[in-house]
Amino acid sequence: MDAFTVLFDLKALGIEQATLVMFAMLLALLVLGIPLAFVTLLVALIFALGWFGPMAVPLITSRVYSFVSSFVFVSVPMFVLMAALLDRSGIARDLFDAMKLVGGRLRGAVAVQTIFLAVILAAMSGIIGGEIVLLGLLALPQMLRQGYDRNLAIGVICAGGSLGTMVPPSIVLIIYGLTANVSIGDLFTSAFIPGFMLAGFYVVYVLTRCYLNPALAPTPEPDTRPWSEKIVLLRGIVLPILVVIFVLGSIYGGIASVTEASAVGVAGVLLSTVVRGEFTLTMLKGAALQTLSTVGMIVWIGIGASALVGVFNLMGGIDFVSDLITGISENPTIIILFMMAILFVLGMFLDWVGIALLTMPIFVPIVKDLGYDPVWFGVLFAMNMQVSFLSPPFGPAAFYLKSVAPPEISLGDIFRSLLPFIAIQIFAVGLLIAFPWITGR
Numbered sequence: 023m024d025a026f027t028v029l030f031d032l033k034a035l036g037i038e039q040a041t042l043v044m045f046a047m048l049l050a051l052l053v054l055g056i057p058l059a060f061v062t063l064l065v066a067l068i069f070a071l072g073w074f075g076p077m078a079v080p081l082i083t084s085r086v087y088s089f090v091s092s093f094v095f096v097s098v099p100m101f102v103l104m105a106a107l108l109d110r111s112g113i114a115r116d117l118f119d120a121m122k123l124v125g126g127r128l129r130g131a132v133a134v135q136t137i138f139l140a141v142i143l144a145a146m147s148g149i150i151g152g153e154i155v156l157l158g159l160l161a162l163p164q165m166l167r168q169g170y171d172r173n174l175a176i177g178v179i180c181a182g183g184s185l186g187t188m189v190p191p192s193i194v195l196i197i198y199g200l201t202a203n204v205s206i207g208d209l210f211t212s213a214f215i216p217g218f219m220l221a222g223f224y225v226v227y228v229l230t231r232c233y234l235n236p237a238l239a240p241t242p243e244p245d246t247r248p249w250s251e252k253i254v255l256l257r258g259i260v261l262p263i264l265v266v267i268f269v270l271g272s273i274y275g276g277i278a279s280v281t282e283a284s285a286v287g288v289a290g291v292l293l294s295t296v297v298r299g300e301f302t303l304t305m306l307k308g309a310a311l312q313t314l315s316t317v318g319m320i321v322w323i324g325i326g327a328s329a330l331v332g333v334f335n336l337m338g339g340i341d342f343v344s345d346l347i348t349g350i351s352e353n354p355t356i357i358i359l360f361m362m363a364i365l366f367v368l369g370m371f372l373d374w375v376g377i378a379l380l381t382m383p384i385f386v387p388i389v390k391d392l393g394y395d396p397v398w399f400g401v402l403f404a405m406n407m408q409v410s411f412l413s414p415p416f417g418p419a420a421f422y423l424k425s426v427a428p429p430e431i432s433l434g435d436i437f438r439s440l441l442p443f444i445a446i447q448i449f450a451v452g453l454l455i456a457f458p459w460i461t462g463r
Contacts (some may be wrong), residue, residue, distance in 0.1 A: 032072030037342045042373075044334070046071060049124045051435030053413045058376045062326030073337050079337065082329045084180070088327040090321065091377075092200050099317040101191055105149035106309035106316075109156065111300050116258030117142060118160045124324040130232035130239040132168060133178045134163040134225055140182030142259075144189035145266045146287070149316075150411060153181030154422040162427065171238040172431070175232065180419040180436065181224055183441035184411040187404050188208050189286075190270060194374055194407050196280065197320075198400045201382040205397070206280045207273055212461040213401045219460065220408065222449050227446060261297065265290040275436045320375050327379030340384050345392035347388060354392040358399075358455060360408055361385050369410025370417075377410070378403070398463040400452050402446040 032040055044065060051061040070078040087094075108114055121135035128134065136157060145154045157179045165175040190210035199206035232239040269287040272278035278286060295301040308390045334340060350360050368377050382403070389399045411419045420436040427436070454460055 032069060034387070036392075040069070040073070041334075041339055041342060042339065044339075052371070055463060057322075057325040058373060060320035062323075062330040062380075066326070066329035070333045073333070078333075078336075079215045081332060082358060084332075086325045087326050089200070095196075095197055095200060097191075097206075097281040097284035098193060098320060099313055100281070100288050101193060101196075101370070102149055102316045103313045104284075104287050104307060105152040106145060106290050106312040107288070107305070108143065108146060108296060108303045109152045110293075110309055112298065113262055113291075113294060114139070114143060114156045116161060117262055120255045120258040128229065129236060130170075130228045131242050131459070132161065132165050133170065133174065133228045133232075133239065134138065136178050137182045137221055137224050137228070140185050141189060141218070142266065143183075144186040144217075144441050145191075145270065146262060149193060150184055150186045151418065151422050152421055153186055153363055154180060155305075155426055157183050158409060158423045158426040161452050162423075166428070169240045171434070173299065174228065174238050176423065176427075176431070176436050176439035177226065177443045180412055180423055180440055181446075182221070183215060183418050183422070184408055185221055186320040187408050187411065188220055188401075189285065190214060190217070191245065191273075192217075193320075194378070194403060194404045195325075195400060197375060197378050198382060198403055201378055202386040202396050204400060205342055208397045209400050209432055210270070210273060210280070212397050212463055213404060215462065216401055216405060216450070216454060216460055219453075220405070220447070223450060224443070225273075227442065229454050255401050259296040262462065264295065323375045324379055327376050331383045333429060335383065340387075343384050344388050347384075348391070354394070355367045355455065357388070357392060358394070358402075361388070362402070362451060362455070365403065365406045366409060368411070369407060370413045370415065373418075374407045377407070395458070398454075398458050398461050402451065406456055409444055409451070412444050412447070 031339055032043070035043060047065050047068070048061060050136070052058065053063065056064075065098050066082055067079070073399075074081070086388060121139050122324055122416065130313065137162070140157060143156065163181055165178075166172065177246070186192060192213060195209040195213055198204075199209050265287060268290055269283050272283045272286055273280060277441055292301065292306075295305070301403065320449055331340075347360060348357060348358055365377060372380075386396050387453055389396055411417055414420070414437045416438065417440070420433055424431070424433055
């Protein structure tokens with residue numbers, strides 16, 4: 023025990039220096055390429071042993087159990103499974119064909135159609151990666167073939183595909199609700215208008231740019247197809263819209279909880295694949311394996327982050343950081359802006375799951391003490407995470423699109439294309455701070 027104390031006497035540092043050592047250790051291990059989940063678990067174990075001794079290890083397990091045993095967490099694999107099934111079916115392709123009827127002869131119509139499709143896909147599953155890959159496969163080749171400006175096409179796909187962060191049922195909002203202990207149904211209701219507002223900003227930006235610079239998009243050709251063909255195309259939108267209505271309608275109508283609604287959504291997508299004649303056991307197996315992989319990543323990050331936050335809290339670290347943040351200014355708005363800046367910087371380097379689980383136990387109590395609504399802050403957090411999906415150097419949206427983009431499109435090209443859309447997202451964050459009533463809170 024004496025040798026142990028000599029090696030691991032972190033308590034002698036004091037909470038200020040221990041906090042610096044903890045975050046330096048996190049950064050160093052992440053730079054080495056170790057996954058975030060294992061980094062947080064390792065640092066949590068080191069500080070639990072070094073601050074409290076070996077008897078503190080059960081504290082980590084109890085903290086982890088409280089995270090993974092949440093009933094609402096069951097909705098996460100269900101929504102991921104919905105996305106995986108959509109990825110393997112022709113539902114998204116038929117949706118895109120049906121969206122050709124939207125926009126008419128507007129210049130930039132295909133880009134607008136892509137944003138509308140992104141909203142519907144987001145409302146079906148709330149998973150980001152699959153949406154961007156689908157849009158990259160369906161919309162990018164068509165826009166490039168028709169002569170759309172490459173930067174505009176790339177930005178529309180990445181920004182539109184990231185709308186799953188905001189549009190219910192958003193996995194980001196579910197994880198925030200679990201972490202902040204607020205109603206996920208309230209979060210969905212409050213995020214509804216801001217999500218569509220952001221999509222509307224994208225549409226206005228696309229149409230404005232195409233109007234001011236006609237070279238960015240081709241002149242649309244008149245649609246000479248007979249109404250009989252148009253009606254056939256519209257069939258592709260019926261089943262997805264029904265799934266959205268059943269999932270969100272059951273939540274907003276108080277018929278089902280979020281967890282129950284997620285099961286309804288999976289059943290709806292499965293039934294849709296059966297009706298369309300696409301259901302096979304191979305497709306189901308592939309979707310299940312993809313779901314296990316994605317949810318496994320989320321669970322492991324959650325376990326590591328929960329353990330680290332639990333140990334840091336017992337050390338008195340959360341109180342220390344809270345006092346540090348609230349000491350920035352007596353103006354509550356300045357404090358909120360400071361927290362948004364922290365999230366923005368973290369979003370450049372960390373996955374949103376880790377950001378939510380590491381920061382929200384610190385930020386949410388501060389928000390409540392300042393007199394703000396934690397539901398409003400959850401929507402603000404989700405809007406901020408929109409930026410993180412596009413921000414260099416590790417914005418995941420760019421890497422998702424790169425995986426299916428033509429080889430001549432580099433990561434640098436993608437990130438440069440995203441800058442105007444990042445500006446739009448930051449503007450939307452500012453609007454939510456200035457006008458909280460947008461969320462209905």
